[in-house]
Amino acid sequence: MSLAAQPIFAVTVGDSIELGAAVSITGKYSTNGKHTQNGYDLAVKIINDKGGVKLGGKSYKIKIKYYDDESTPARGAQLAERLIKQDGIKFILGPYSSGLTKAMVSVTEKYKVPMVEANGASVGLFNKGYRYLFAILSTTEQYLQTAVALAAKVNGKNTVKVAGVFENDPFSQDIRNGVFADAKRLGMHVVIDDKLPPDLSDMSATLTKVKALKPNLLVVSGHAKGAALAVRQVADMKVNVPMLAMTHCDSAEIIVKFAKAAEYILCASQWDRSLSYRDALFGSAEDFAQLFEKTYGYAPPYQAAESAAAVLVYKNAFERAGKLDTEMVRNAIAATDMQTFYGKVRFDKTGKNIAKPMILYQVQDGQFKVVAPPQWASATLRWPTPVWDKR
Amino acid sequence: MSIPVLSNLNLLFDQPILLVDLVANGFMIGAIFALAAFGMALVWGVMNIINIAQGEFVMLGGFVTLFLMEAGMPAVISVPLAVAVLFIVGGGFYYLVIDRVVDRDMFSSVLATFGISILLSQLSNQFFGADVRTVDPGLGTWLLADGMVSLPWVKLIAFILTLVIGVGLWLFLKSSRLGQAIRATAQNPRAARVLGINTRRVYALTYSLNAALCGAAGGLVVMAWAIHPYMGLPYTVRSFMVVIVAGLGNLPGVVLAGLGLGAAENLAGFILGAEFQIAFVFCLMILVLVWRNMMLKRKRKYLK
Numbered sequence: 001m002s003l004a005a006q007p008i009f010a011v012t013v014g015d016s017i018e019l020g021a022a023v024s025i026t027g028k029y030s031t032n033g034k035h036t037q038n039g040y041d042l043a044v045k046i047i048n049d050k051g052g053v054k055l056g057g058k059s060y061k062i063k064i065k066y067y068d069d070e071s072t073p074a075r076g077a078q079l080a081e082r083l084i085k086q087d088g089i090k091f092i093l094g095p096y097s098s099g100l101t102k103a104m105v106s107v108t109e110k111y112k113v114p115m116v117e118a119n120g121a122s123v124g125l126f127n128k129g130y131r132y133l134f135a136i137l138s139t140t141e142q143y144l145q146t147a148v149a150l151a152a153k154v155n156g157k158n159t160v161k162v163a164g165v166f167e168n169d170p171f172s173q174d175i176r177n178g179v180f181a182d183a184k185r186l187g188m189h190v191v192i193d194d195k196l197p198p199d200l201s202d203m204s205a206t207l208t209k210v211k212a213l214k215p216n217l218l219v220v221s222g223h224a225k226g227a228a229l230a231v232r233q234v235a236d237m238k239v240n241v242p243m244l245a246m247t248h249c250d251s252a253e254i255i256v257k258f259a260k261a262a263e264y265i266l267c268a269s270q271w272d273r274s275l276s277y278r279d280a281l282f283g284s285a286e287d288f289a290q291l292f293e294k295t296y297g298y299a300p301p302y303q304a305a306e307s308a309a310a311v312l313v314y315k316n317a318f319e320r321a322g323k324l325d326t327e328m329v330r331n332a333i334a335a336t337d338m339q340t341f342y343g344k345v346r347f348d349k350t351g352k353n354i355a356k357p358m359i360l361y362q363v364q365d366g367q368f369k370v371v372a373p374p375q376w377a378s379a380t381l382r383w384p385t386p387v388w389d390k391r
Numbered sequence: 392m393s394i395p396v397l398s399n400l401n402l403l404f405d406q407p408i409l410l411v412d413l414v415a416n417g418f419m420i421g422a423i424f425a426l427a428a429f430g431m432a433l434v435w436g437v438m439n440i441i442n443i444a445q446g447e448f449v450m451l452g453g454f455v456t457l458f459l460m461e462a463g464m465p466a467v468i469s470v471p472l473a474v475a476v477l478f479i480v481g482g483g484f485y486y487l488v489i490d491r492v493v494d495r496d497m498f499s500s501v502l503a504t505f506g507i508s509i510l511l512s513q514l515s516n517q518f519f520g521a522d523v524r525t526v527d528p529g530l531g532t533w534l535l536a537d538g539m540v541s542l543p544w545v546k547l548i549a550f551i552l553t554l555v556i557g558v559g560l561w562l563f564l565k566s567s568r569l570g571q572a573i574r575a576t577a578q579n580p581r582a583a584r585v586l587g588i589n590t591r592r593v594y595a596l597t598y599s600l601n602a603a604l605c606g607a608a609g610g611l612v613v614m615a616w617a618i619h620p621y622m623g624l625p626y627t628v629r630s631f632m633v634v635i636v637a638g639l640g641n642l643p644g645v646v647l648a649g650l651g652l653g654a655a656e657n658l659a660g661f662i663l664g665a666e667f668q669i670a671f672v673f674c675l676m677i678l679v680l681v682w683r684n685m686m687l688k689r690k691r692k693y694l695k
Contacts, residue, residue: 193395193664232617236532
């Protein structure tokens with residue numbers, strides 16, 4: 001604790017500013033951990049190539065010190081401690097997933113070190129009064145609210161029956177709360193509210209219930225496994241629902257894996273390359289996507305885009321703070337109001353970005369098309385989903 | 392809590408056809424678990440080893456099937472090939488690891504197989520990636536009663552395969568020379584060795600057979616559901632549960648226990664809600680064990 005009380009001065013090694021991050025290189029989040037790291041690295045490269053961070057007439061390069069958190073929260077917390085105490089790093093970039101962010105934030109708060117994170121969306125991170133935590137992505141309760149609003153719109157005056165299937169973990173339950181709160185507000189009728197145990201491999205019991213109760217909207221959230229299982233079993237059991245919305249479509253790669261069975265499905269996403277956002281470093285969202293593809297050989301998922309944007313927020317804040325003092329940088333981050341290729345970034349008091357909406361994709365002819373909210377839509381919603389015999 | 396249960400029951404009374412759908416799908420879920428449980432029963436009964444790596448063998452079988460099918464092979468070739476590959480993998484692990492702990496106490500073998508389990512899941516993560524994978528066999532679905540009962544063909548095949556393998560295994564153990572050698576080794580390894588049976592080979596074969604059965608289960612899992620490197624533990628636990636409920640050395644019991652637990656699980660998922668689906672099966676297991684212990688006590692026996 002004595003260390004926390006000392007005045008903290010940022011490390012500048014030669015002419016560079018060192019950020020620290022623990023990301024999942026191994027373990028169950030290794031795929032998304034890699035996207036996170038690639039996003040960070042690409043942003044660092046672009047910033048350094050285009051003149052670095054300008055502080056008091058001098059230009060600094062950005063460097064990132066990485067550790068592998070092995071996808072386990074306990075390790076994440078240890079590594080945060082190590083980054084701050086042993087390596088003397090004063091600015092932290094977030095890990096992948098809400099769980100790991102939750103584990104690391106207790107350490108960064110203790111040492112009063114700012115953490116800008118791009119992959120922890122759980123609402124639970126933003127009601128604890130954390131002062132040094134900033135998230136540039138939309139929080140969980142917003143993920144599928146657009147889908148609920150859309151269901152209300154297309155069904156007109158008829159009472160909408162909603163069925164919800166959510167994995168029994170904090171992230172999916174946050175989404176459940178957001179969906180049902182909106183459903184109740186819009187006068188919808190919740191007919192199924194199932195919580196899937198994380199180690200469940202079959203959801204036919206729940207889908208049988210869906211067949212019997214015929215909801216107008218089925219909402220599924222359970223990470224990549226839940227998405228894959230839902231698409232597979234809805235098709236296998238020929239469950240007919242007019243509207244099916246879910247999360248993690250892209251990480252489950254439902255289009256590649258299920259082709260026809262994935263058609264008409266609605267998917268929540270933080271970002272898309274077709275959106276008309278832009279900034280001075282990367283250019284437009286599409287420019288970022290092309291650069292990313294050229295560098296890493298695959299199209300950037302939103303996890304990579306938001307990670308890159310987190311580094312941009314740091315650069316912007318450093319330059320406005322004018323000094324590498326953690327408290328001053330923290331205040332500069334809190335006052336952020338900037339446009340990036342990933343969307344607008346402006347934090348509320350709790351540290352979450354409130355300037356960027358979630359978007360909703362629909363799988364149309366083997367492609368993700370943005371169908372909501374209206375100002376970003378590039379295609380019209382296909383509704384209702386035809387019954388299986390007619391597809 | 393009580394309201395959804397009542398309305399779910401009401402739904403079942405209104406549309407009794409749902410009961411058919413639930414039980415039939417439950418049987419088919421149970422069949423896949425029974426397939427993995429055969430091997431566990433065999434290894435446990437013959438070698439007195441509880442194989443914690445059971446679920447990882449299922450996972451490997453799934454990945455082998457996945458890669459073969461993605462390379463364009465049909466399911467009828469991919470699954471048998473996965474069985475063959477897993478047979479070899481099982482043999483390899485026997486001579487590398489199990490051979491050294493098979494005569495020790497159960498604690499050593501549990502630790503050893505736990506080690507294999509961690510090794511396999513981490514290696515798969517390293518080489519195959521952490522993504523959730525699945526493959527569409529394109530077999531379609533059998534629809535009955537106006538679509539209210541839907542039976543995916545993959546699962547029906549799994550169901551039939553489990554019954555066929557169960558009968559085949561039983562015949563093999565009963566009448567073939569090798570089967571007799573396996574049973575003799577299970578009863579008394581020392582006496583079997585005195586009588587000229589190469590018990591080391593019998594053990595190796597048993598363990599390979601176990602891995603091969605898991606491989607078949609894995610091939611079906613990747614087509615019916617999905618696989619990923621960390622899926623192993625639930626399959627190990629389910630196999631364990633099926634064997635416990637069936638009782639050691641009881642192959643018909645494994646089929647019955649597997650199917651029964653599957654049906655119970657699916658019904659519980661419908662009536663109590665998915666969150667209690669697995670919890671219910673574990674409660675049921677405790678009840679079965681208590682009941683069996685009571686029945687045995689009447690004859691002054693006890694549960695081993």
